[in-house]
Amino acid sequence: MVKAVVAGAAGGIGQPLSLLLKASPLVDELALYDVVNTPGVAADLSHISSPAKVTGYLPKEDGLKGALTGADIVVIPAGVPRKPGMTRDDLFKINAGIVQGLIEGVAQHCPKAFVLIISNPVNSTVPIAAEVLKRAGVFDPKRLFGVTTLDVVRAETFVAEITGEKQPSKLNIPVIGGHSGATIVPLFSQAQPSVNIPSDKYDSLVNRVQFGGDEVVKAKDGAGSATLSMAYAGFRYVVNETTLTQHSFAEKVLKAAKGESGITEPSYVYLPGVSGGDSIAKATGVDFFSVPIELGAGGAEKAIDIVGKANEQEKKLLEACYKDLKGNIQKGVDFVQNPPQK
Ligand SMILES: NC(=O)c1ccc[n+]([C@@H]2O[C@H](COP(=O)([O-])OP(=O)(O)OC[C@H]3O[C@@H](n4cnc5c(N)ncnc54)[C@H](O)[C@@H]3O)[C@@H](O)[C@H]2O)c1
Numbered sequence: 385m386v387k388a389v390v391a392g393a394a395g396g397i398g399q400p401l402s403l404l405l406k407a408s409p410l411v412d413e414l415a416l417y418d419v420v421n422t423p424g425v426a427a428d429l430s431h432i433s434s435p436a437k438v439t440g441y442l443p444k445e446d447g448l449k450g451a452l453t454g455a456d457i458v459v460i461p462a463g464v465p466r467k468p469g470m471t472r473d474d475l476f477k478i479n480a481g482i483v484q485g486l487i488e489g490v491a492q493h494c495p496k497a498f499v500l501i502i503s504n505p506v507n508s509t510v511p512i513a514a515e516v517l518k519r520a521g522v523f524d525p526k527r528l529f530g531v532t533t534l535d536v537v538r539a540e541t542f543v544a545e546i547t548g549e550k551q552p553s554k555l556n557i558p559v560i561g562g563h564s565g566a567t568i569v570p571l572f573s574q575a576q577p578s579v580n581i582p583s584d585k586y587d588s589l590v591n592r593v594q595f596g597g598d599e600v601v602k603a604k605d606g607a608g609s610a611t612l613s614m615a616y617a618g619f620r621y622v623v624n625e626t627t628l629t630q631h632s633f634a635e636k637v638l639k640a641a642k643g644e645s646g647i648t649e650p651s652y653v654y655l656p657g658v659s660g661g662d663s664i665a666k667a668t669g670v671d672f673f674s675v676p677i678e679l680g681a682g683g684a685e686k687a688i689d690i691v692g693k694a695n696e697q698e699k700k701l702l703e704a705c706y707k708d709l710k711g712n713i714q715k716g717v718d719f720v721q722n723p724p725q726k
Protein backbone atom coordinates (compact mmCIF):
# COMPACT_ATOMS: atom_id res chain seq x y z
CA MET A 385 0.00 0.00 0.00
CA VAL A 386 1.45 3.34 -1.02
CA LYS A 387 0.04 6.58 0.31
CA ALA A 388 0.97 9.83 -1.47
CA VAL A 389 0.13 13.29 -0.17
CA VAL A 390 0.04 16.55 -2.11
CA ALA A 391 0.23 19.65 0.13
CA GLY A 392 -1.02 22.65 -1.84
CA ALA A 393 -3.23 20.29 -3.84
CA ALA A 394 -5.85 22.86 -4.87
CA GLY A 395 -3.32 25.14 -6.57
CA GLY A 396 -2.06 25.63 -10.09
CA ILE A 397 0.57 22.89 -9.76
CA GLY A 398 -1.25 20.88 -7.11
CA GLN A 399 -4.29 20.06 -9.26
CA PRO A 400 -2.57 18.69 -12.39
CA LEU A 401 0.05 16.93 -10.25
CA SER A 402 -2.72 15.30 -8.20
CA LEU A 403 -4.39 14.24 -11.45
CA LEU A 404 -1.19 12.57 -12.64
CA LEU A 405 -0.67 10.85 -9.29
CA LYS A 406 -4.29 9.66 -9.29
CA ALA A 407 -3.59 8.11 -12.70
CA SER A 408 -0.45 6.34 -11.42
CA PRO A 409 -0.81 2.61 -10.79
CA LEU A 410 1.82 2.91 -8.02
CA VAL A 411 -0.41 4.99 -5.75
CA ASP A 412 -3.07 3.24 -3.64
CA GLU A 413 -4.12 6.20 -1.55
CA LEU A 414 -3.92 9.90 -2.44
CA ALA A 415 -4.46 12.53 0.25
CA LEU A 416 -4.98 16.11 -0.89
CA TYR A 417 -4.19 18.84 1.62
CA ASP A 418 -4.67 22.58 1.12
CA VAL A 419 -6.09 25.53 3.05
CA VAL A 420 -8.96 25.70 0.51
CA ASN A 421 -10.97 23.61 -1.99
CA THR A 422 -9.57 20.13 -1.42
CA PRO A 423 -12.99 18.50 -0.88
CA GLY A 424 -13.97 19.62 -4.39
CA VAL A 425 -10.71 18.60 -6.05
CA ALA A 426 -10.83 15.23 -4.27
CA ALA A 427 -14.47 14.61 -5.28
CA ASP A 428 -13.63 15.43 -8.89
CA LEU A 429 -10.55 13.16 -9.03
CA SER A 430 -12.34 10.36 -7.18
CA HIS A 431 -14.55 9.74 -10.23
CA ILE A 432 -11.54 8.67 -12.30
CA SER A 433 -11.51 4.90 -12.69
CA SER A 434 -7.98 4.27 -11.41
CA PRO A 435 -7.30 2.36 -8.17
CA ALA A 436 -6.11 5.20 -5.89
CA LYS A 437 -8.54 6.21 -3.15
CA VAL A 438 -8.66 10.02 -2.95
CA THR A 439 -9.41 12.08 0.16
CA GLY A 440 -9.43 15.85 0.61
CA TYR A 441 -8.31 17.52 3.83
CA LEU A 442 -8.51 21.11 5.11
CA PRO A 443 -6.75 22.51 8.21
CA LYS A 444 -9.93 22.18 10.32
CA GLU A 445 -10.50 18.98 12.34
CA ASP A 446 -6.79 18.18 12.41
CA GLY A 447 -6.71 17.87 8.62
CA LEU A 448 -2.93 18.05 8.29
CA LYS A 449 -2.57 15.13 10.69
CA GLY A 450 -5.23 13.17 8.79
CA ALA A 451 -3.55 13.81 5.44
CA LEU A 452 -0.01 13.02 6.58
CA THR A 453 -0.54 10.03 8.84
CA GLY A 454 0.72 6.88 7.10
CA ALA A 455 2.19 8.83 4.16
CA ASP A 456 5.01 7.24 2.14
CA ILE A 457 5.62 10.29 -0.02
CA VAL A 458 4.71 13.96 0.48
CA VAL A 459 4.93 16.38 -2.46
CA ILE A 460 4.78 20.07 -1.49
CA PRO A 461 3.77 22.73 -4.03
CA ALA A 462 2.10 24.89 -1.32
CA GLY A 463 2.71 28.62 -1.28
CA VAL A 464 2.48 31.75 -3.37
CA PRO A 465 3.85 32.00 -6.91
CA ARG A 466 5.66 34.99 -8.48
CA LYS A 467 4.16 37.96 -10.27
CA PRO A 468 6.07 39.95 -12.92
CA GLY A 469 8.95 41.92 -11.43
CA MET A 470 9.43 39.53 -8.48
CA THR A 471 12.34 37.19 -7.84
CA ARG A 472 11.83 33.78 -6.26
CA ASP A 473 13.54 35.15 -3.17
CA ASP A 474 10.71 37.70 -2.85
CA LEU A 475 8.46 34.70 -2.05
CA PHE A 476 10.58 33.76 0.99
CA LYS A 477 8.61 35.95 3.38
CA ILE A 478 5.38 34.00 2.88
CA ASN A 479 6.54 30.59 1.70
CA ALA A 480 9.24 30.03 4.35
CA GLY A 481 6.60 29.88 7.10
CA ILE A 482 4.25 27.72 4.99
CA VAL A 483 6.98 25.14 4.32
CA GLN A 484 8.13 25.23 7.94
CA GLY A 485 4.58 24.51 9.17
CA LEU A 486 4.05 21.65 6.73
CA ILE A 487 7.41 20.05 7.55
CA GLU A 488 6.65 20.28 11.28
CA GLY A 489 3.60 18.19 10.39
CA VAL A 490 5.76 15.73 8.45
CA ALA A 491 8.17 15.44 11.40
CA GLN A 492 5.28 14.66 13.71
CA HIS A 493 3.01 12.49 11.59
CA CYS A 494 5.13 10.80 8.88
CA PRO A 495 8.85 11.23 9.69
CA LYS A 496 9.86 8.34 7.43
CA ALA A 497 8.11 9.68 4.31
CA PHE A 498 9.99 10.87 1.22
CA VAL A 499 9.52 14.63 0.98
CA LEU A 500 9.63 16.42 -2.38
CA ILE A 501 9.71 20.23 -2.14
CA ILE A 502 8.47 22.33 -5.06
CA SER A 503 7.61 25.56 -3.16
CA ASN A 504 9.92 28.47 -3.97
CA PRO A 505 12.50 29.65 -3.30
CA VAL A 506 13.65 26.00 -3.44
CA ASN A 507 17.26 27.09 -2.72
CA SER A 508 16.06 28.19 0.75
CA THR A 509 12.92 26.11 1.41
CA VAL A 510 14.85 22.82 1.29
CA PRO A 511 17.38 24.03 3.92
CA ILE A 512 14.37 25.17 6.00
CA ALA A 513 12.88 21.68 5.74
CA ALA A 514 16.22 20.10 6.70
CA GLU A 515 16.54 22.35 9.77
CA VAL A 516 12.99 21.61 10.93
CA LEU A 517 13.53 17.86 10.54
CA LYS A 518 16.92 18.08 12.32
CA ARG A 519 15.39 19.98 15.20
CA ALA A 520 12.74 17.26 15.54
CA GLY A 521 15.51 14.62 15.49
CA VAL A 522 14.12 12.88 12.39
CA PHE A 523 16.24 14.23 9.51
CA ASP A 524 17.18 11.61 6.95
CA PRO A 525 18.95 13.49 4.10
CA LYS A 526 18.27 10.58 1.76
CA ARG A 527 14.55 11.29 1.99
CA LEU A 528 14.48 15.05 1.37
CA PHE A 529 14.46 16.30 -2.23
CA GLY A 530 14.21 19.75 -3.79
CA VAL A 531 12.48 19.36 -7.15
CA THR A 532 14.62 20.96 -9.88
CA THR A 533 13.47 18.73 -12.74
CA LEU A 534 11.78 21.60 -14.58
CA ASP A 535 15.19 23.12 -15.33
CA VAL A 536 16.26 19.87 -17.00
CA VAL A 537 12.98 19.61 -18.92
CA ARG A 538 13.46 23.21 -20.15
CA ALA A 539 17.08 22.55 -21.14
CA GLU A 540 15.97 19.54 -23.21
CA THR A 541 13.27 21.59 -24.92
CA PHE A 542 15.37 24.67 -25.66
CA VAL A 543 18.37 22.67 -26.92
CA ALA A 544 16.09 20.66 -29.22
CA GLU A 545 14.81 23.93 -30.70
CA ILE A 546 18.40 24.64 -31.74
CA THR A 547 19.56 21.18 -32.78
CA GLY A 548 16.28 20.10 -34.40
CA GLU A 549 15.97 16.94 -32.23
CA LYS A 550 12.44 15.65 -32.82
CA GLN A 551 12.10 14.02 -29.39
CA PRO A 552 13.55 16.57 -26.95
CA SER A 553 13.18 14.29 -23.93
CA LYS A 554 15.66 11.89 -25.57
CA LEU A 555 18.31 14.48 -24.76
CA ASN A 556 19.83 14.08 -21.33
CA ILE A 557 21.17 17.46 -20.29
CA PRO A 558 22.47 17.81 -16.75
CA VAL A 559 21.46 21.02 -15.02
CA ILE A 560 23.13 21.43 -11.65
CA GLY A 561 23.27 23.92 -8.77
CA GLY A 562 20.08 25.48 -7.48
CA HIS A 563 16.71 26.59 -8.83
CA SER A 564 16.96 30.34 -9.38
CA GLY A 565 18.66 32.56 -11.96
CA ALA A 566 22.45 32.29 -11.87
CA THR A 567 22.32 29.28 -9.53
CA ILE A 568 20.86 27.20 -12.40
CA VAL A 569 23.86 25.82 -14.33
CA PRO A 570 23.28 23.77 -17.50
CA LEU A 571 26.21 21.53 -18.44
CA PHE A 572 25.71 21.24 -22.20
CA SER A 573 29.21 19.76 -22.44
CA GLN A 574 27.92 16.71 -20.54
CA ALA A 575 24.80 16.12 -22.65
CA GLN A 576 24.03 12.54 -23.68
CA PRO A 577 23.97 12.13 -26.62
CA SER A 578 26.38 15.02 -27.12
CA VAL A 579 24.97 18.23 -28.58
CA ASN A 580 26.56 20.92 -30.67
CA ILE A 581 25.57 24.41 -29.55
CA PRO A 582 26.81 27.09 -32.00
CA SER A 583 28.99 29.55 -30.05
CA ASP A 584 26.83 32.53 -31.06
CA LYS A 585 23.81 30.82 -29.44
CA TYR A 586 25.47 29.68 -26.20
CA ASP A 587 24.93 32.77 -24.04
CA SER A 588 21.27 33.22 -24.95
CA LEU A 589 20.62 29.49 -24.44
CA VAL A 590 22.15 29.56 -20.96
CA ASN A 591 20.14 32.68 -20.17
CA ARG A 592 16.91 31.03 -21.37
CA VAL A 593 17.46 27.98 -19.15
CA GLN A 594 18.36 30.17 -16.16
CA PHE A 595 15.41 32.52 -16.65
CA GLY A 596 12.83 30.19 -18.26
CA GLY A 597 10.61 30.69 -15.22
CA ASP A 598 10.54 34.45 -15.85
CA GLU A 599 9.39 33.83 -19.42
CA VAL A 600 6.26 32.10 -18.09
CA VAL A 601 5.70 34.62 -15.27
CA LYS A 602 5.79 37.44 -17.82
CA ALA A 603 3.44 35.68 -20.26
CA LYS A 604 0.94 34.87 -17.48
CA ASP A 605 0.98 38.58 -16.66
CA GLY A 606 0.09 38.46 -12.99
CA ALA A 607 -1.78 35.12 -13.03
CA GLY A 608 1.13 33.15 -11.55
CA SER A 609 4.06 31.10 -12.78
CA ALA A 610 4.64 27.73 -14.45
CA THR A 611 2.07 25.17 -13.34
CA LEU A 612 1.41 22.71 -16.18
CA SER A 613 5.05 22.29 -17.24
CA MET A 614 5.89 21.93 -13.55
CA ALA A 615 3.28 19.20 -13.13
CA TYR A 616 4.76 17.54 -16.23
CA ALA A 617 8.27 17.94 -14.84
CA GLY A 618 7.13 16.10 -11.75
CA PHE A 619 5.62 13.52 -14.00
CA ARG A 620 7.77 13.57 -17.06
CA TYR A 621 8.25 11.12 -19.82
CA VAL A 622 11.19 8.81 -19.67
CA VAL A 623 12.04 7.61 -23.13
CA ASN A 624 14.20 4.60 -23.72
CA GLU A 625 15.09 2.79 -26.90
CA THR A 626 11.75 1.30 -27.73
CA THR A 627 9.14 2.31 -25.22
CA LEU A 628 7.65 5.52 -24.03
CA THR A 629 6.63 5.20 -20.43
CA GLN A 630 5.49 7.80 -17.98
CA HIS A 631 7.28 8.11 -14.68
CA SER A 632 6.85 11.03 -12.33
CA PHE A 633 9.62 12.17 -10.03
CA ALA A 634 7.34 10.89 -7.29
CA GLU A 635 6.89 7.61 -9.13
CA LYS A 636 10.62 7.19 -9.58
CA VAL A 637 11.15 7.60 -5.86
CA LEU A 638 8.40 5.09 -5.18
CA LYS A 639 9.71 2.57 -7.72
CA ALA A 640 13.21 2.87 -6.30
CA ALA A 641 11.80 2.38 -2.80
CA LYS A 642 10.21 -0.86 -4.03
CA GLY A 643 13.66 -2.13 -5.03
CA GLU A 644 13.97 -1.09 -8.69
CA SER A 645 17.53 -0.01 -9.40
CA GLY A 646 19.22 2.16 -12.01
CA ILE A 647 16.83 5.09 -11.55
CA THR A 648 18.40 8.56 -11.50
CA GLU A 649 16.76 11.94 -11.13
CA PRO A 650 18.31 15.38 -10.71
CA SER A 651 17.53 16.79 -7.29
CA TYR A 652 18.59 19.47 -4.82
CA VAL A 653 19.77 17.52 -1.78
CA TYR A 654 21.77 17.90 1.45
CA LEU A 655 25.08 16.61 0.08
CA PRO A 656 26.85 15.57 3.30
CA GLY A 657 24.00 13.13 4.01
CA VAL A 658 24.11 11.36 0.65
CA SER A 659 26.80 8.90 -0.42
CA GLY A 660 29.26 10.60 -2.78
CA GLY A 661 27.99 14.01 -1.67
CA ASP A 662 30.91 14.94 0.62
CA SER A 663 33.38 15.43 -2.22
CA ILE A 664 30.85 17.52 -4.17
CA ALA A 665 30.22 19.67 -1.07
CA LYS A 666 33.96 20.15 -0.74
CA ALA A 667 34.39 21.12 -4.39
CA THR A 668 31.42 23.49 -4.45
CA GLY A 669 31.65 24.92 -0.92
CA VAL A 670 27.90 24.44 -0.42
CA ASP A 671 25.96 21.74 1.44
CA PHE A 672 22.79 21.90 -0.66
CA PHE A 673 23.17 21.38 -4.40
CA SER A 674 21.36 19.75 -7.29
CA VAL A 675 23.12 16.90 -9.12
CA PRO A 676 21.85 13.69 -10.71
CA ILE A 677 20.89 11.37 -7.86
CA GLU A 678 20.80 7.59 -7.98
CA LEU A 679 17.61 6.51 -6.27
CA GLY A 680 17.31 3.31 -4.25
CA ALA A 681 15.20 1.71 -1.56
CA GLY A 682 16.25 4.28 1.04
CA GLY A 683 15.78 7.29 -1.28
CA ALA A 684 18.82 9.27 -2.49
CA GLU A 685 21.45 6.50 -2.52
CA LYS A 686 24.22 8.28 -4.40
CA ALA A 687 25.06 11.78 -5.64
CA ILE A 688 26.72 11.59 -9.04
CA ASP A 689 29.67 13.98 -9.30
CA ILE A 690 29.62 15.73 -12.64
CA VAL A 691 30.73 19.10 -11.25
CA GLY A 692 34.37 18.32 -12.00
CA LYS A 693 33.53 17.60 -15.62
CA ALA A 694 32.39 21.17 -16.37
CA ASN A 695 34.31 22.94 -19.14
CA GLU A 696 35.86 26.40 -18.74
CA GLN A 697 32.70 28.31 -19.74
CA GLU A 698 30.63 26.22 -17.34
CA LYS A 699 33.15 26.68 -14.52
CA LYS A 700 32.56 30.44 -14.76
CA LEU A 701 28.81 29.88 -14.45
CA LEU A 702 29.45 27.68 -11.43
CA GLU A 703 31.43 30.41 -9.66
CA ALA A 704 28.41 32.76 -9.93
CA CYS A 705 26.15 29.92 -8.79
CA TYR A 706 28.10 29.20 -5.57
CA LYS A 707 28.07 32.85 -4.57
CA ASP A 708 24.27 33.23 -4.80
CA LEU A 709 23.52 29.77 -3.47
CA LYS A 710 25.52 30.26 -0.26
CA GLY A 711 23.35 33.26 0.65
CA ASN A 712 20.09 31.47 -0.22
CA ILE A 713 21.03 28.44 1.90
CA GLN A 714 22.12 30.53 4.88
CA LYS A 715 18.86 32.49 4.72
CA GLY A 716 16.88 29.24 5.04
CA VAL A 717 19.01 27.89 7.86
CA ASP A 718 18.80 31.20 9.77
CA PHE A 719 15.02 31.31 9.39
CA VAL A 720 14.75 28.19 11.57
CA GLN A 721 17.80 28.62 13.81
CA ASN A 722 17.27 32.35 14.55
CA PRO A 723 13.60 32.95 13.78
CA PRO A 724 12.59 36.53 12.90
CA GLN A 725 11.01 38.40 15.83
CA LYS A 726 7.21 38.56 15.42
N1 LIG B 1 10.34 23.98 -8.09
C1 LIG B 1 9.90 24.44 -9.25
O1 LIG B 1 10.47 24.16 -10.30
C2 LIG B 1 8.65 25.27 -9.29
C3 LIG B 1 7.99 25.46 -10.52
C4 LIG B 1 6.84 26.24 -10.54
C5 LIG B 1 6.35 26.80 -9.36
N2 LIG B 1 7.02 26.59 -8.19
C6 LIG B 1 6.51 27.14 -6.91
O2 LIG B 1 5.44 26.32 -6.47
C7 LIG B 1 4.60 27.08 -5.58
C8 LIG B 1 3.14 26.91 -5.96
O3 LIG B 1 2.88 27.44 -7.24
P1 LIG B 1 1.38 27.41 -7.84
O4 LIG B 1 1.45 28.05 -9.16
O5 LIG B 1 0.81 26.05 -7.69
O6 LIG B 1 0.66 28.40 -6.82
P2 LIG B 1 -0.91 28.49 -6.49
O7 LIG B 1 -1.14 29.76 -5.76
O8 LIG B 1 -1.71 28.24 -7.72
O9 LIG B 1 -1.14 27.27 -5.52
C9 LIG B 1 -0.57 27.22 -4.25
C10 LIG B 1 -1.52 26.49 -3.35
O10 LIG B 1 -0.92 26.43 -2.04
C11 LIG B 1 -1.98 26.55 -1.11
N3 LIG B 1 -1.48 26.89 0.22
C12 LIG B 1 -1.12 28.10 0.72
N4 LIG B 1 -0.75 27.97 2.01
C13 LIG B 1 -0.85 26.66 2.31
C14 LIG B 1 -0.61 25.90 3.50
N5 LIG B 1 -0.18 26.47 4.63
N6 LIG B 1 -0.85 24.58 3.45
C15 LIG B 1 -1.29 23.98 2.31
N7 LIG B 1 -1.54 24.65 1.18
C16 LIG B 1 -1.32 25.97 1.18
C17 LIG B 1 -2.89 27.60 -1.71
O11 LIG B 1 -4.18 27.60 -1.12
C18 LIG B 1 -2.87 27.20 -3.17
O12 LIG B 1 -3.94 26.32 -3.48
C19 LIG B 1 5.10 28.53 -5.70
O13 LIG B 1 5.93 28.81 -4.59
C20 LIG B 1 5.92 28.52 -6.97
O14 LIG B 1 6.89 29.51 -6.98
C21 LIG B 1 8.15 25.85 -8.15
Ligand SMILES: O=C(O)C[C@H](O)C(=O)O
Binds near residue numbers: 472504563597600601
Ligand atom coordinates in the same frame (compact mmCIF):
# COMPACT_ATOMS: atom_id res chain seq x y z
O1 LIG C 1 9.68 30.97 -12.05
C1 LIG C 1 9.00 30.69 -11.07
O2 LIG C 1 8.78 31.53 -10.18
C2 LIG C 1 8.38 29.34 -10.94
C3 LIG C 1 9.34 28.22 -11.13
O3 LIG C 1 10.38 28.25 -10.22
C4 LIG C 1 9.83 28.09 -12.54
O4 LIG C 1 11.04 27.87 -12.73
O5 LIG C 1 9.02 28.18 -13.47
